[in-house]
Amino acid sequence: MIRTGRFAPSPTGPLHAGSMVAALASWLDVRARGPQARWLVRIEDADTERCLPGMGEAILAQLAACAMLPDAPPVWQTQRIGLYVKALERLAAAQLAYPCGCSRKDIDEALVRQGMAHRRHGERVYPGTCRDGLHGKPARAWRFAATKFQATQPSGALRWRDRRLGDQQQDVAHEVGDFVLRRADGPWAYQLAVVVDDADQGVTDIVRGADLADNTARQILLQRALALPTPSYLHAPLVLGADGDKLSKQNGASPVDTASPGAALAALDAAARVLGLGPTAASSPADALAGWVPEWRTLYNPRP
Ligand code: GLU
Numbered sequence: 001m002i003r004t005g006r007f008a009p010s011p012t013g014p015l016h017a018g019s020m021v022a023a024l025a026s027w028l029d030v031r032a033r034g035p036q037a038r039w040l041v042r043i044e045d046a047d048t049e050r051c052l053p054g055m056g057e058a059i060l061a062q063l064a065a066c067a068m069l070p071d072a073p074p075v076w077q078t079q080r081i082g083l084y085v086k087a088l089e090r091l092a093a094a095q096l097a098y099p100c101g102c103s104r105k106d107i108d109e110a111l112v113r114q115g116m117a118h119r120r121h122g123e124r125v126y127p128g129t130c131r132d133g134l135h136g137k138p139a140r141a142w143r144f145a146a147t148k149f150q151a152t153q154p155s156g157a158l159r160w161r162d163r164r165l166g167d168q169q170q171d172v173a174h175e176v177g178d179f180v181l182r183r184a185d186g187p188w189a190y191q192l193a194v195v196v197d198d199a200d201q202g203v204t205d206i207v208r209g210a211d212l213a214d215n216t217a218r219q220i221l222l223q224r225a226l227a228l229p230t231p232s233y234l235h236a237p238l239v240l241g242a243d244g245d246k247l248s249k250q251n252g253a254s255p256v257d258t259a260s261p262g263a264a265l266a267a268l269d270a271a272a273r274v275l276g277l278g279p280t281a282a283s284s285p286a287d288a289l290a291g292w293v294p295e296w297r298t299l300y301n302p303r304p
Helices: 017-031 055-065 081-093 104-113 146-150 190-200 210-225 261-274 285-300
Strands: 004-007 038-043 097-100 141-144 158-162 166-170 180-183 205-209 232-236
Touching: 004 017, 004 205, 017 038, 017 205, 017 232, 017 261, 017 285, 038 055, 055 261, 081 097, 081 141, 081 180, 081 190, 141 210, 146 210, 158 210, 158 232, 166 210, 180 190, 190 210, 205 210, 210 232, 261 285
Parallel strands: 004 038, 205 232
Antiparallel strands: 097 141, 141 180, 158 166
16 A cells, blocks of 8 residues: 555635645655655645635645655646536435425524524534425435444444544534535535545545644545545644634735745744644755654654
8 A cells, every 4th residue: 555645725825824834834745754754735726715726836836845745746636527526426326315405594583492502613413304305395415324334333423533632533424414515506515525535545544734634534534435445634723813713814824925935934834833844954855854854753653
């Protein structure tokens, strides 16, 4: 098995301090596994509404300026739609995906009727309204029958282990409900695309920001439903803004400056600090990266 890691940015803006940490962490984790291991970059542009033209290229240029070069040509999700179509067809054939005709308002009303908790992390828990049919409504989305599938699993809640955060668990059926795989207006949901792509690209080790940890149980459930292997997970520390919130493109995190080797080195050094790595005395991004590899090995113990 070739150990394979990846960085999978959404092209909604250039890299900012937070996405730089995820890029660096995933790169170091692969390099610390030895020369056979592969680092891939996937531009996650399946969620077409939030993506901006030219940003995928801009991110690749920033990575190159930081001497983080993928071991295979980067892939773009919009060129891989056929894979997602097939996965959805397989789930539907196994009666593990179904169309849903509910608007947000329909869902809110059903939640009130059922006396259910409205939202978790700002997201609606799906009350199962179209599980037994569309009730004459047109389909607006395809949902994964998470509740039905989770009931076939050995233990109630889904348990998984994070290499940094330790044991985790989530009862997807109750905390999330049957989640969306594809929206009717076209875009593919992150959950389905990421699971299909990671398996298709042979990704064995996922390293990404801790803001995504909450998605992992959903993704493992989908992997099992599609009979795909489950990679290892490490969710890296987040960069926090002055207000204590996670930095994101949405709350205006500014792009990292990689316009000169000195600027790129400073951006890498700041990201390394977030990951618990020491300051670098190197004079180029490539030398700095090489210097952090043994430190990463000690901190996070990646297997060759
Ligand atoms: N595309 C996602 C993002 O930029 C990350 C996906 C992942 O690493 O699983 O937030």
